[in-house]
Amino acid sequence: MVRFENVSVSIGNKPILKNISFALQQGQKVALMGRSGSGKSTLLRSIAGFVAPSQGAIFINGRKVSEAGTILLPPHKRGVGMIFQDLALWPHMSVTQNVEFGLKIKGVPSYKRKEMVERFLDMVGLQGYGSRAIHQLSGGERQRVALARALVLEPPLLLMDEPLSSLDEELKEELLETILTLQRQLGFTLLFVTHSSEEAKKIGMVWRLEGGELIAKD
Template sequence: MLVEIENIFKSFDGLPAINGVSLNIEKGERVVILGPSGCGKTTLLRMIAGFIHPGKGRLAIDGIAVADNGRCLIESEDRQVGMVFQDLALWPHLNVYGNLEFGLTAKKTPRLERGKRIDAILEMVQMIQFKNAFPGDLSGGQQQRVALARALVMQPKILLMDEPLSNLDIDLNLRLRKEILRLQNELGITMLYVTHDRDEAFFLATRIVVMGGGKIQKTGTVNEVSEYLSKLSGD
C-alpha cells in the first residue's frame, strides 16, 4: 500500500475539518477526491504532504509512518510527495528551468543529472521551448504545465493535485485533463487528485472518493459513484 490513512482527525480552532478519515491508496492508482467547498479536501492533501499534521490518527507513505497521533514523524521535504495547486505557485523571479532546478539543487542532485531530468520532463509536458521563459510571460495553461513538471521532476512517490485545472478555461481544462492522463500512463505515477467537478473526476479517476463534512461518504469506481450521486440527487 502506498498511502495508508488511518482514522485521522484535524480541527482548526476547535472546529473539525477532517472528522475520522481512513483511506488506502495503492501504487499506480488515480484516486480522485470529489466534494463541495469546505468539506476538507485541501486539508487532507496538506496532511499527506506534511504541511499540517493530523491531531489524531496515523498516516503512512510507502510503509513508513509519517505522522502518528499528533506527532509528525517525517517532515514534508522527506516524504517524496509532489504537489500541484490551483493557484499557480511558480517562483516569478526564476525562469522555467530555474523553477524546476530549485528542488533538485536542494536535494543536492548533481548538475548534469539535473539538466537531463529537467529536459526530459519539459519535453514530456511539451514546454522545452520555454525553458528560459519567466512565469509572467507564460499563459495560465503553460504555467500549470510547468507546475506539473516541477512536481514530477522530483520523481515523487505520489502526486497530489489540488484543483489544478479549475482556474483554466474549459478548452484548456479538457486538453490538460488528457495530458495528465497521458503523463500518468507514461510514468505510472500514483495520483491523488482533488476536484469539485464531477466530469473531471469521472474522466481522470480509477477510483473516486466522495467527501462531505470532513468525512468520506462513498468510495468506488466511476460507475458506482456515478450511480450513488444520481440516487442522492433523486435522478
C-alpha cells in the first residue's frame, strides 16, 4: 500500500535518505530502527507528506503522492495516521477535543463523534478522562491520547514515531500489547519507530536505516 521508488531526501544540502525502494503491504507490521539522526522520522514524514523527496517517487495505494521536489497529495488526504515523536497534542484543548478534532474536520456529526471518542478513549484505557486538559495528564496518558487521536480516524496506515519512549517498562509492554491487539482487530498497516530490539521483535519485521540506506531484516 506504500511504495518508495528510488527515493532520496535531502534537508538543506545534506542527504538524509539515499535511493530507498520498498513496498509495504496492507496489514503488514514493521519496526523501523536505526541510530539517532539516521533519518527514521524523516522517512515517516515523507510517507505522511510533510517532506518532499529530492529524487524518486512515493505511491500510496497505487497513486503517486510525491515526486522529486513536489508533494502531489497533501497529508490530510493520504489516509495516513501519524503519531509524532513529540506527540503534537493541542495543549489548549481537552482530551475529548483532541481526539474529536479530526472527525470534526471530516464532517462526522456530533452524536457520532461523541460515541466514537468514547469508544476509542475506552480502547486506550482513558475512560473518564475526556474533560481533562492536556497539562493535567501524565506522559503515559498523553501518549494514549495521541494514540486515540490517530486511531479514531481509522487510518489504513499508522506511522508511530517512538510512541512508547517516555513510558516505564511495564506501561511500555502494556501499551504495545494494546497497539498490537488493535492492529489485529482493525487491520491497519503499522510502521513503528523504536530503539528497542525487544519491542521490534514483538512487532515482526525489522527494517534498519544505516548511512541513509534501508536494510530489511526478518
